[in-house]
Amino acid sequence: MTYVGLYEFTQGFSLAFHIIFATMGIGLPIIVFIAEYLGIKHNDLYYKTLAHRMAIVLVVLFAVGTASGTMVALELAFLWPKFMTLVGYVAIYPFYAEVFAFFSEAIFLSVYFYTGNRIKSNKLRLASLLIVAIAAAMSGILITMVNAWMNTPVGFNIPLYISSGFKDIVVTNPLAAFDTPSTPIELFHMLTTSILAGVSVFFSYFAYKLLKTKDQDEKEYYRRGLKITFGIIAFIIIFAVISGILSITMLMQYQPEKFDAIELDLVTRPNMPETLFGFYSPVGKTVYNGTVVNGTVVDGISIPGLQSILAYGFGKKALSIVIPGLNAYPRDTWPPLFIHDLFDMMVGVGFGLGAFIWLIVILMVFFKKKLFENKIVLMLFVLVEVIVLITMESGWVVDEVGRVPWIVYNVMPISAAANPSPSILYIAIAIIIVYICIMPATAYVLKRVFDARPLKGELKNEL
Amino acid sequence: MNYDIAFNFIVFAAFLSAFVIEVGLALLLLFDYSDKAKIMKYLIPVWEINGTFAIFYIVDTEATFPAVLVPLGFLYIIPIMFAGIAFIFRNSFFGYSEFMSNKINEKRYIIVYAISTVIVAFLALSVLNSTVSGIGVNVASSSLNLLNMLFNPYNIMMFLGEAAFAIFADVLIFKIKREFLYSIIAIILAFIFIIGAMFIGNISYFLGNVKSELYYLILPIILIIISFFAYKFKDSFVKFIVPFTVFISILSFEFLEYPGLFNNTLPFKDVLVSSIDQPLVLIFGIVGGLILFASLAVVVYLNVFAKDPKDVDQNKVKQPTDNGIPSEPAEGQK
Numbered sequence: 001m002t003y004v005g006l007y008e009f010t011q012g013f014s015l016a017f018h019i020i021f022a023t024m025g026i027g028l029p030i031i032v033f034i035a036e037y038l039g040i041k042h043n044d045l046y047y048k049t050l051a052h053r054m055a056i057v058l059v060v061l062f063a064v065g066t067a068s069g070t071m072v073a074l075e076l077a078f079l080w081p082k083f084m085t086l087v088g089y090v091a092i093y094p095f096y097a098e099v100f101a102f103f104s105e106a107i108f109l110s111v112y113f114y115t116g117n118r119i120k121s122n123k124l125r126l127a128s129l130l131i132v133a134i135a136a137a138m139s140g141i142l143i144t145m146v147n148a149w150m151n152t153p154v155g156f157n158i159p160l161y162i163s164s165g166f167k168d169i170v171v172t173n174p175l176a177a178f179d180t181p182s183t184p185i186e187l188f189h190m191l192t193t194s195i196l197a198g199v200s201v202f203f204s205y206f207a208y209k210l211l212k213t214k215d216q217d218e219k220e221y222y223r224r225g226l227k228i229t230f231g232i233i234a235f236i237i238i239f240a241v242i243s244g245i246l247s248i249t250m251l252m253q254y255q256p257e258k259f260d261a262i263e264l265d266l267v268t269r270p271n272m273p274e275t276l277f278g279f280y281s282p283v284g285k286t287v288y289n290g291t292v293v294n295g296t297v298v299d300g301i302s303i304p305g306l307q308s309i310l311a312y313g314f315g316k317k318a319l320s321i322v323i324p325g326l327n328a329y330p331r332d333t334w335p336p337l338f339i340h341d342l343f344d345m346m347v348g349v350g351f352g353l354g355a356f357i358w359l360i361v362i363l364m365v366f367f368k369k370k371l372f373e374n375k376i377v378l379m380l381f382v383l384v385e386v387i388v389l390i391t392m393e394s395g396w397v398v399d400e401v402g403r404v405p406w407i408v409y410n411v412m413p414i415s416a417a418a419n420p421s422p423s424i425l426y427i428a429i430a431i432i433i434v435y436i437c438i439m440p441a442t443a444y445v446l447k448r449v450f451d452a453r454p455l456k457g458e459l460k461n462e463l
Numbered sequence: 464m465n466y467d468i469a470f471n472f473i474v475f476a477a478f479l480s481a482f483v484i485e486v487g488l489a490l491l492l493l494f495d496y497s498d499k500a501k502i503m504k505y506l507i508p509v510w511e512i513n514g515t516f517a518i519f520y521i522v523d524t525e526a527t528f529p530a531v532l533v534p535l536g537f538l539y540i541i542p543i544m545f546a547g548i549a550f551i552f553r554n555s556f557f558g559y560s561e562f563m564s565n566k567i568n569e570k571r572y573i574i575v576y577a578i579s580t581v582i583v584a585f586l587a588l589s590v591l592n593s594t595v596s597g598i599g600v601n602v603a604s605s606s607l608n609l610l611n612m613l614f615n616p617y618n619i620m621m622f623l624g625e626a627a628f629a630i631f632a633d634v635l636i637f638k639i640k641r642e643f644l645y646s647i648i649a650i651i652l653a654f655i656f657i658i659g660a661m662f663i664g665n666i667s668y669f670l671g672n673v674k675s676e677l678y679y680l681i682l683p684i685i686l687i688i689i690s691f692f693a694y695k696f697k698d699s700f701v702k703f704i705v706p707f708t709v710f711i712s713i714l715s716f717e718f719l720e721y722p723g724l725f726n727n728t729l730p731f732k733d734v735l736v737s738s739i740d741q742p743l744v745l746i747f748g749i750v751g752g753l754i755l756f757a758s759l760a761v762v763v764y765l766n767v768f769a770k771d772p773k774d775v776d777q778n779k780v781k782q783p784t785d786n787g788i789p790s791e792p793a794e795g796q797k
Contacts, residue, residue, distance in 0.1 A: 066554055067555060071548070071551055073518060073521065077525070077532055078536040078544065085530060085532050085533055092522070092526040093743075095526075096523070097751070103512070103515050103519065106511045106512050107758040108758070111765060114508045115765035119765070175743075423541055427545065431548065434551055438551065441555065445559040452562075452565065
């Protein structure tokens with residue numbers, strides 16, 4: 001493995017772990033806020049206890065997530081210094097603003113958790129939690145702005161920067177990173193999927209505990225947790241699906257190579273088929289209307305014209321629009337094509353999950369089924385988190401690997417951004433070991449924390 | 464001095480003041496765990512904010528000196544990454560320790576936190592000391608002798624001086640055993656080590672600045688003297704004046720370090736953001752700094768001035784509500 005490959009692996013590995021903490025950090029404050037609000041509104045002990053116990057999880061996750069985020073920030077700065085230099089000139093303000101969102105989250109979490117007993121007004125206590133939830137979402141939004149800028153870079157003289165060998169940076173709009181062509185849709189998709197992924201962890205946890213417990217009080221407690229998280233998931237999954245559809249449309253316009261790799265479109269043509277799953281094989285040739293492309297798609301299901309219909313609608317005119325394929329771009333700018341299968345899996349699982357959740361909603365609302373007491377349904381709920389986690393990580397890999405070979409799309413290749421220092425090997429190994437340990441260590445500590453504070457005892461104390 | 468550089472120095476001084484106070488507490492925890500109760504009372508609400516301050520400084524540095532990342536990234540990648548790993552341990556183990564009901568485990572976790580914090584401090588301050596002195600660094604060939612950078616007499620003496628300064632501040636702020644005597648010993652040691660380090664490291668431009676701009680040292684010295692006698696005043700005055708002294712001392716030290724890095728071989732102005740962007744960087748920093756200041760004021764108010772209902776009336780009986788469930792007098796989480 002080259003040192004650039006090692007950097008990529010280390011950064012990717014760290015981010016793959018960090019986004020789990022980050023999504024929980026976005027989803028959990030919403031759960032705590034709703035539980036606290038319902039607890040106050042209905043003077044409900046179970047909701048209050050839920051808010052209290054979930055706040056403990058929030059503090060621990062925030063601590064670990066902050067450290068993990070700092071490590072990722074250091075990796076960005078020191079593994080990719082050329083890239084961060086460009087960011088420093090052109091796209092630093094979202095990062096800068098993110099620091100203050102981060103600060104607000106840290107400060108108001110501290111206010112709610114450590115000094116909440118000194119705030120007499122319920123409204124002010126709720127306000128501090130609301131600030132935590134908004135600040136956590138803002139952190140994600142501002143970081144994603146930088147990611148959107150990496151996908152659709154603007155705000156500086158790009159031809160001059162490239163022709164000078166990545167030396168001359170002339171900034172034309174220092175605030176452009178806040179509003180690139182891909183920013184609104186990326187933010188929409190990031191926010192909805194992060195909430196979905198973060199909340200799903202606790203949804204499945206509540207379902208699992210509800211399955212296991214026989215105690216009536218505990219059942220009441222976990223049922224409330226399940227109600228809150230299920231409500232959020234049912235609401236947000238609609239927007240996650242919509243934002244996903246918008247994202248693919250945006251890719252078609254602004255990152256065509258990534259789009260082609262996702263769709264496995266090898267040849268430029270009208271009446272484009274939709275290829276479900278399948279692999280790219282370098283063996284053989286694909287021929288269309290006189291155009292010859294090296295390699296073929298194998299083992300896929302091809303549905304004639306469907307991609308053109310999905311992109312441009314029905315009708316002859318839509319089918320006649322030419323969609324550029326990968327053959328329109330130099331071979332060395334094609335992203336790794338395995339992202340096609342990850343994408344298809346993500347879409348399939350995402351739609352399947354949406355359908356399942358809304359089937360449950362319909363059965364509960366219109367047919368008055370008490371599904372939160374049904375063991376099979378609860379078992380399926382436990383699986384939701386695994387499914388969402390796989391979907392989220394797949395989506396993230398598709399987005400990041402889909403930009404390869406660029407770190408800043410069509411501007412800076414990954415190799416040009418890397419730190420040329422050869423002394424990274426042992427640090428990379430150390431970072432990977434730390435990340436492998438940190439997740440189970442946190443889960444273990446949280447388990448011990450709650451073992452030492454049994455729910456039954458806490459409820460009794462409150463009563 | 465350029466306003467952006469001055470602002471970056473102020474952010475750095477604020478960050479380092481908070482961190483130095485924390486490092487001093489980590490050292491005190493390692494020396495004598497019996498002071499834990501006093502120390503944790505301070506650490507628990509602010510340790511996370513201290514960590515966030517580090518990111519504020521890193522981002523402000525990226526915005527103010529974007530061109531500095533390439534040389535620093537190449538040179539200091541190993542100590543900074545190891546500091547990052549130690550930082551993960553610091554955060555995780557403090558976070559874990561907070562909710563441990565088992566005292567033995569809690570102590571273990573806090574000790575790991577304290578050791579990690581001292582390691583972060585040693586590595587981070589070594590990098591900072593090296594950027595001042597240039598020892599262990601060959602700027603021309605962009606190479607670093609890591610062992611030389613970490614274990615040269617200048618760096619060791621500087622770190623001991625910084626640690627002694629941290630202990631001086633913490634002993635006074637938290638009134639830790641024989642505060643007057645220990646703080647005097649600590650500050651004398653801090654002066655001996657830091658001045659000694661400057662001579663051993665032959666930081667010629669710095670020593671030259673000390674001679675020509677001696678006035679930078681007058682205010683810190685006055686504040687240090689006031690700090691000694693602060694224990695005669697109200698507790699809240701001590702808690703204000705000592706951190707302020709730390710802040711001004713660090714800031715003065717930075718002004719003496721101006722105008723360059725690596726024993727003045729890399730001037731700050733050479734790596735400064737373009738003049739067109741400078742006002743925007745400053746505005747972002749100031750607006751964000753004001754938001755931060757206002758938010759921290761809420762924390763200070765709640766910690767220092769607002770009364771805990773439990774303190775007001777320990778024997779308050781829970782009042783039954785309409786549904787028979789007693790209302791909670793407080794939502795205290797711990």
